Amino acid sequence: MNKNFQKVFANAKSENRSCFVAFVTGMDPDYESSKKILIELSKSCDVIEVGVSFNTSTSDSSIIMSANDRAIKSGARTEKIFQLIKEVKNEITSDTAFVTMGYLNQIHVYGIDRYIKDCKKSGVDGCIVVDSNNESPEDELIFKGLTKNDIAFIKLIAPTNDSAYIKQSLKKCSSWVYIISYAGVTGSKDVNLDNVKKLSKMIRKQSKIPIGVGFGIKSQDDVKKVSKLADLVVCGSSIVNKIKEGSQNGLSNHDLAHFVGEYVNNLSKGVKH
Amino acid sequence: MKLMKIPPFKELNPPDNLGYWTNKKTGEKYGGQYISPLLIPNLKKVEAGFKKAMKNKKFLAGLEEQLVNHIGIITPILRSLELEDIAGGEKKIGKIFLKRTDLHHDSSHKPVSAFSSVYFAKHILKAKKIITETGASMNARAVASACAKLGLECEVHIGAVDAEKVSLNKDITELYGAKIVECHDSTKTLLPAMAAALRSWQSDPAAMYVVGSVCGPHPYPLMVRTFASIIGRIAKKQMKDLTGKLPSNVFAVCGGGSNLNAISYPYYKDKKVNIFGIESAGKGISSGQHAATLTSNAPIGILLGARSNVLMNNDGQIDESHTEASGLDFSGVGPEICYMHSINRIQFRATSDKEAQETFLMMCRKTGILPAIEACYVIHAALKEIKKRKNPKENHLIHLCGSGESNVARMLKYKREHE
Missing domain, CATH: 3.40.50.1100 (Rossmann fold)
Known part of the structure; x- marks a missing residue:
């Protein structure tokens, strides 16, 4: 397991709670605001997923798609996202782990080896690659590179997957596994606890790996419910919506970071057991 | 009327079992299946169904009869x-x-692959609903027509810019009974419409996705070109x-x-x-x-x-x-x-x-x-x-x-x- 994730899980265990994970699109709405938001979020989040924008993503809701558009317009590029994470990590004092979340095309174009090297350099603790098929040659290269560098490869498991698929994913998965709670795109439905229970059971039969749950977790109450079933609780679309709301209302960088930070801090309180 | 005997399909250029065509000189791979894990089981289902269909003489004969007499x-x-x-x-x-x-x-040429895909969805996959996307609306019109004839629900994603350019085809698609979803993402053309259709399929995995071209994840490029x-x-x-x-x-x-x-x-x-x-x-x-x-x-x-x-x-x-x-x-x-x-x-x-x-x-x-x-x-x-x-x-x-x-x-x- 990645060293920073070991600390993250140990901290949560000592406080008898699950871990809180926030997703934001990197550089949404711009570099400086995003940096301030990430620093602010690090105060209440155990893990931050930073979205690497792709303008033709196939699994994101319109909320995330618009965030991607905003970020790309403000100059988001893969190397900028690495720079952002590096600068944020240098400034924060918490053990917050950083995960990149994106699509394979960006990594392919950037170069798989270069991507992994830059993950290491900028202090990225884990990677999620939404459309990286377990059986593809690229997936194998990413798996080997991340493993060699002690960076987590976080695999997604969906309610439609069977135990054979789960087995195949867990072979390459490290630090934690991410359950998609319903069939649909990010943030489009309510979290489905039955699916979470069913999938957790299937995963637990094969592995003791920590389980994270995302998709449809929009309120502190949702966080509370999910934290009873999962080691990590992921919130995304509702936070991204807050960023949109704050920036549309013309908040300054500083105020926007506080506005979003306060919202996330409130959500994160749901993880206490 | 005596119609010609149509030469049967022969596989001349098969991809490997992961859906790749590999250039042996350069090692470059084309195809594959890069998609959210949510859709992997669907693709496996389509892939298995397609293999089954290509060996099913009754299915192939039924499809050919429809292509000859209806299309x-x-x-x-x-x-x-x-x-x-x-x-x-x-x-x-x-x-x-x-x-x-x-x-x-x-x-257009589109009704051939479109009708075949819908016929396949109905008879092999037993699907009740089709999700598709379109650019010139030729595919949408053809899929909607096939759905009307074969009694399946049809949802079409079209870029807002294209919808304006080819409004006649879009209107015909609507008359055939399809639900038209205009896509306002990014360029508002075929590409974001295709991404929107794929996203819609993730929310509705019981439906069958029909690709309008020889694109998309395996087995779609193989299946569409085989039908076409x-x-x-x-x-x-x-x-x-x-x-x-x-x-x-x-x-x-x-x-x-x-x-x-x-x-x-x-x-x-x-x-x-x-x-x-x-x-x-x-x-x-x-x-x-x-x-x-x-x-x-x-x-x-x-x-x-x-x-x-x-x-x-x-x-x-x-x-x-x-x-x-x-x-x-x-x-x-x-x-x-x-x-x-x-x-x-x-x-x-x-x-x-x-x-x-x-x-x-x-x-x-x-x-x-x-x-x-x-x-x-x-x-x-x-x-x-x-x-x-x-x-x-x-x-x-x-x-x-x-x-x-x-x-x-x-x-x-x-x-x-x-x-």
Whole structure:
């Protein structure tokens, strides 16, 4: 397991709670605001997923798609996202782990080896690659590179997957596994606890790996419910919506970071057991 | 009426079991299955169903009967003396033949793969609902028509820009009973519409997704070209009957690649037959505003579930394609076509929008045919190539892949502004 994730899980265990994970699109709405938001979020989040924008993503809701558009317009590029994470990590004092979340095309174009090297350099603790098929040659290269560098490869498991698929994913998965709670795109439905229970059971039969749950977790109450079933609780679309709301209302960088930070801090309180 | 016996399908260029076509010289792979884990089981289901279907004689016979009697798939190949004259005359350039898939039910080559996919969804997968996307709406219209006939629910994703360009086809699609979802993401054209359809499928995995071209994750490129290749199998036999031999050159336009795949597939192993794929050069390749993925040597990327050549920037963001023809407005090309390009089996050329528009007017005036604007890109490039070859012994086959009804308003405006 990645060293920073070991600390993250140990901290949560000592406080008898699950871990809180926030997703934001990197550089949404711009570099400086995003940096301030990430620093602010690090105060209440155990893990931050930073979205690497792709303008033709196939699994994101319109909320995330618009965030991607905003970020790309403000100059988001893969190397900028690495720079952002590096600068944020240098400034924060918490053990917050950083995960990149994106699509394979960006990594392919950037170069798989270069991507992994830059993950290491900028202090990225884990990677999620939404459309990286377990059986593809690229997936194998990413798996080997991340493993060699002690960076987590976080695999997604969906309610439609069977135990054979789960087995195949867990072979390459490290630090934690991410359950998609319903069939649909990010943030489009309510979290489905039955699916979470069913999938957790299937995963637990094969592995003791920590389980994270995302998709449809929009309120502190949702966080509370999910934290009873999962080691990590992921919130995304509702936070991204807050960023949109704050920036549309013309908040300054500083105020926007506080506005979003306060919202996330409130959500994160749901993880206490 | 005695109809021709359609030659059966033979697999001439199989991908590996992960859906890749691999160029042995370069090691480059084309195809594959890059998609959220949510859709992997669906794709496996489609893949298993497709394998089963291709061995199911009753299914294949039933489908063929419907394609013959409902789609009217045995469209003629007509010699065009007018085009021969324009190119320099038979004595100088040989004979020009047009495969008239514009005469299919619903007026394009699309109904063949669309009807086959919906028939497959109903009879093999037992699906009740179809999700699809469209550019020129030819696919949507064809899928909606098939769903109406076969009693399936139909949801169509169309880019808002395309919806305005081809409103007639869109209206027909609506009359056939489809639910039309206009896509306002990014460029508002085929590409974001396809991403939207894939997202919709993730929310509704019990439905079947129908791809309008030979694109998308495995097994779609394989399945769509297999279904569509019946066009080429019929055309190959017709050419043999008409001329006693194989054509020297086969020409087809290429957006995603379905009509090129459809007509050229049966000739893959006939090395004497030259195959030409024609892309849209839009406002000119050097302008950057085009849809000529292969002609412009676009790099390999991973787009909408497959590894193939893609118009994109150096950060991997997909570039917007530009062309007058909605049916060609796409930033990638199907993986098998990219592979055939990489091994130099298919040669590529590009025609500008202006050249296609002029060809449209020429076709109307000189041949009395109203071709789809998409088909005008290939007719222009074919005439240019035929003139250059100047070989009276050659027979040329051009795929006239659609009718231009839905282009009438824009083309009439063009005519009035330019004459």
